[in-house]
Amino acid sequence: MKSLATRKEVKQSDNMISQLPDEILHCILSSLSFDEAVRTSILTKRWIPLWRHTSGLDFDGTRMIKPLTMLHNLDYNWSMLRAAREYGEIVRDTVLNRHLNGDLTMCCFRHFHKSLEPGELEALVQLVVKVYKNLCSLSLECCFDPRALVQPFGYMKLNFTPSIFSNLSSLVLNNYVMERATTSAFEGCEKLTTLKMKKMIMEEGAVNDVLEKCSSLERFSLIESTGFKKLRICHAGLKFLELRWLIMSEINVSVEDLQELVLDSLVCQTKGLKIDVVNVITFRSYCSSISKCLEESFLKTQDILENCSDLFVSRANNIFRNLLCMSIDLDLNSKREALALSFVLKSCTKLQSLEITIPVVKDSSSTGNYDDGALPFPKSIFWEKRPIMYNNHDHKLKYVTVRGFTGKELEVNFLEHLITRGTMMEKITIIYNSLVVGKATYLQSLRRASIYLSIILKSQSKNALIDVAQVVQDKLSGATPFGEAFDLHHIG
Template identity: 50%
Template sequence: MPRRTTKEKDMISDLPDEILVHCILCSLSIDEIFRTSILSKRWKHLWKNSSHLDFNWTRMNKSLLTRKLIATRNDAIKYGDIVKNMLHQHSGILFSCSFKHFLRLDVEVVKNLVEFVVEEKKKLSSLSLECELSYHHRRNIKYVMAEFKPKIFSSLCSLELTNYNLKLSVLSAFESCEKLKSLKLKSMFMENNIIDRILKKCLCLEKFSLIDSKGFDRLKIENQSLKTLEFLRLNVREIEVHVKELQDLVIDSLICLPKGLRIYSEKLLSFYSTYNPNAHWIWKSTDFLENCSDLLESQPTNIFRNLLTLSIDLDLNNIREAIPLSYVLLTCVHLNTLSINIPVKKATVSSEDYDYILSYPKSMFWEKREPYYFVLFNELKYVTIKGFTGKEQEVKFAELLITKSYVMEKMYIICGSTNVYKAKDLQSLPKRSSCLSIIIIDEFLWMHRMHATLLAAIQGAIRLD
């Protein structure tokens, strides 16, 4: 074999600058981007064309984190100087930018950085702001949001705020937010009416997420352009939603008064409800099924009538929880996908306690409802039962769907390794649908698969940005 007389170029070096910036630099944190500048003369200034910059102080101060010290005032000043210097050096088109800063960083510095990146980078469409707080600070302190210039957010399509105290003075920053499509507020402190007033200024908002936030006890959502609404880990007295075009509703571990949640959305297509099974003061999925339908009393709107996807945490073995599910399924005339996660409880409440409400044996519960499910059997295609243990009510429910659904294509039974043999008994049942596949998955393998899927989705989103 002849000896090579010249050094071959690596494949990355043959790529054009645009590809290197879009596919590599845009997926790196700011410290990793900075390291690329020492690779070669070509890479020295390449970062200046990156369309995404992520100024995360926890990555920019690794030595500080290694020593487990609390960030000082000088650290905050250094962070501000580095960010300001890099923003001034950046010469390309910046589409998205995120700042994760110190609690000790001066409010005016945050204000100036944000206003500079928004006003100077005319193409900026996505902005994320987060004040990094210690566990102690998260309970007692919130960084007061700066009084930005009026309309400073008006050019953005996506905005995310984390760990701030929003005062009324911040409302002017949301003036003319006609381009804003996605708004996420996480771990915020706000008084009543601030959220309502912000949403009324975002006339074209399509997705709103409110997570782990406090300071208010009532929520009123009236934005008519919203398509997706997420309430995660909130403690409120009342939530009233008037969103005519709402399509996706996500609720996780909500604390609310029994009849405090009122949702008036006739076009809802997807409903997701999860909860912590060991926190008894949190609303369960069955509370939502009862309160947001006309099961208990006449309601002006049954939000489940047009559902295509229903995903809930619910104990099929508990008749008290199965009853509202059975009723809602009667109203879901277009349901295509059903996912039920049976929570694991430290102290399981026996459904035997609820037998007295039935005039027939508990084992006949789903059989008695069979004649009314003709619509469900004609539409339902995909079913997932997670946390399957092989108990009687779980088996009866699965058996009903397997033997009566005309068009069902996939049923996923996710269970622990000790219950796999019980799940396999379902595969021997006569199937009404000739297309039906019953797929049994070990729970450990399922979690591994979900983690891999999530990681791939995140990497794909980074590449798209």
């Protein structure tokens, strides 16, 4: 009886979904990959034509065909040729010619490295751009099959016709080669507002050529890309900039109206880093724990804070003066890093939200390198001597989160300072190791300067910790440009 009742409930639920208007069902199907959307045709007769009217199509070739997993590796070349034919036929003949909706706004092509014939990707993109005039979002991703015993040599070069992206407002390119001669595809991109480039191999100057052609660009992400050593970003309309996992000799960012800046795991000499973003309101800076296992000299958040503040050199433009939100990883137990933070916080009079992640260190000696400078006062009163000037109402800091709290002296001293001196504080969240619960609860017992302040304690689950060794192994497996050196002139 129970199973019968359950089947009735499932049937009633299916009927309720089927009774929804077509417009809502189209939105649901648009969020699915193409193969999943087509599978819904078996539900009822009403569902059969619905996929043809979706506003988005996601062609995930890694799901639609499986030439590398179903055939023996000895048949590798033959399977690749078969895959190229099948993928092109499925997308071009079976899908696009049957998709009746002229209002397609989003399209995604995800394919294996060699599962397309030369020029096939360009032909497919040209087709959807020509047929669907309302197409505004396009995502292209080339994938390596992790289950293949032998990976093909070389990377796929993009060779699109000039101005092919001119009608798009959003574009994602993942894992391709782009030469300066092919940046003409971005000519006339006056509508493009969002551009994300990941795992790209680009000639020197190609990034600048692209940015110059995209006059209306507001959001730009450059991730795990290589082939160039100097990066200069000077774009008047840019609002969001994200730079992750880059190896550069020089990074020069000069964007007056930039609102959000994200820097993550960058390799660059401190003297080669120049950041002039005086109106930024959100600043995020991280150095991934994975980078500590690699040989490259990654910039730490401390380096960036020192470089962009008045700590060592008086600067006319303070990039932190309009900051509202800051999220960083910083070792509060290091006197040098704490000193950099104190200088920045003094200048952040508008800062409302601060999030600090304390990196995991193997032993106490790992912080000794940053404590070689003696202070004229005991470390225990560091934050009393380097106050954030809470004796006036200029500072607006309200929300603070500290992750990885270990209960060490400078960490406790910092939080004590916020609790007992922060007159505007409203919420402090402490995510701690279960071994230091006593010191975490001690902070709750302190007399608070703000009657509105609530202190929330959260235990950090061991299951939530990342296995760094495994992540490093994945990073060095060849799927990232940090696993090997690249020369653009030797790309196949």
